Amino acid sequence: MGAQIYKNIADGFLEQEKSEVVLTRPKAPSSLDKQIDDDPTLLVHIENTDDAFASIAASATKSLTIMTPFLDEVGARWAITLYEIANSTVSKELILGFLQDPNSDLYPRGLDRIKPDLIRLGVKVYDFAVPRSDSRNFFETFHAKVICADGDRAYVGSANLSRHSKETSMELGMLVSGSAAARVDAILEKVRCIAISAID
Numbered sequence: 001m002g003a004q005i006y007k008n009i010a011d012g013f014l015e016q017e018k019s020e021v022v023l024t025r026p027k028a029p030s031s032l033d034k035q036i037d038d039d040p041t042l043l044v045h046i047e048n049t050d051d052a053f054a055s056i057a058a059s060a061t062k063s064l065t066i067m068t069p070f071l072d073e074v075g076a077r078w079a080i081t082l083y084e085i086a087n088s089t090v091s092k093e094l095i096l097g098f099l100q101d102p103n104s105d106l107y108p109r110g111l112d113r114i115k116p117d118l119i120r121l122g123v124k125v126y127d128f129a130v131p132r133s134d135s136r137n138f139f140e141t142f143h144a145k146v147i148c149a150d151g152d153r154a155y156v157g158s159a160n161l162s163r164h165s166k167e168t169s170m171e172l173g174m175l176v177s178g179s180a181a182a183r184v185d186a187i188l189e190k191v192r193c194i195a196i197s198a199i200d
Contacts, residue, residue, distance in 0.1 A: 017178035024049035024159060024171040032170055049159055049166055052175070053078075053147055057085040060149035065188050067095040067128075067146040068161040069106075075161030076110025080117045082147070092123040095191060097141045099127035099198045110161075118199055126195035142191070145173070151185030153177045 025032050027048065036042060057064055064086045066079055083092050098106040106129075118125060129141040148154040157173015159165040176184065 017176060017180035019174050019176045019180055022052055022155065022157065022173050022175045024052050024157075024173070027167060030170075049171055050078075052155060053082055053159075054085055056147050056149045056153050056155055056175075057082040059153055060086045060090045062150045063091040063093070063148075063185075064150075065093040065095065065146070065148045065185075066161065067142070067144060067148075067188065067191070068108075069097055069141070069143055069145070070160040070162050071096060071108035071110040072162045073110045073113055074163035074166055076108075076114040078161050078166060079110075080114050080121070083118075083121045083123055086149075092121060093126065093188075093192070094118065094123050095126045095128050095142075095188070095195060096198075097127060097129040098139075099125070100129070100196070115199065123199070124197065125199035126192055127198045128191055128195040130194055130196070140194075146184060146188065148181065148185050148188060151182045154181040154184040156184060 023036075025036075025048070064083065066082065068075065068079075071079065079094060086092065096108045096111065098104045099108070099111070101107060102112075111125075129139045132138050132140050144156065145159055146154060146156050154176050155173050156176065157171060159169075159171035159173060165171055
């Protein structure tokens, strides 16, 4: 009886969500291309990293959140491009880490170059590197890479906003929609509750 109830609940969730594997690859020519092209059984959605992220940004009607632990100068300009793709009425947020210490090796170096653009576009910036209550030397932070539009579409995967992710690395992630994306958005909301507002 209990197993059937669980199955009914799980089936209900599956009906409300859609996911697909997103393989983003370096700009051509890529050594991976031939391997992919030679395997017709590899059922994945394949596109350039730029296109995958731009599609999510363009679909936003209410909110667009980018969460990335690494942001170099190339990635910073990339973030601005994504925010500019979204309609001006869309609420925009950027979640980074270690903003309180510009001398830290983990400080997102691209941020300083785009601060005027973030202000112009009304992007709220959050610092999710919160000191742990049980340690003076460690922080509660993140390694997740997420782009979420409206809590309706989200990319969750390996791609940072950096030159390597944009130009040279193979990245793999999931593009989810429906209730799965809503749950990703709910997690981002919990992050915002404990993150430190840096620019708004």
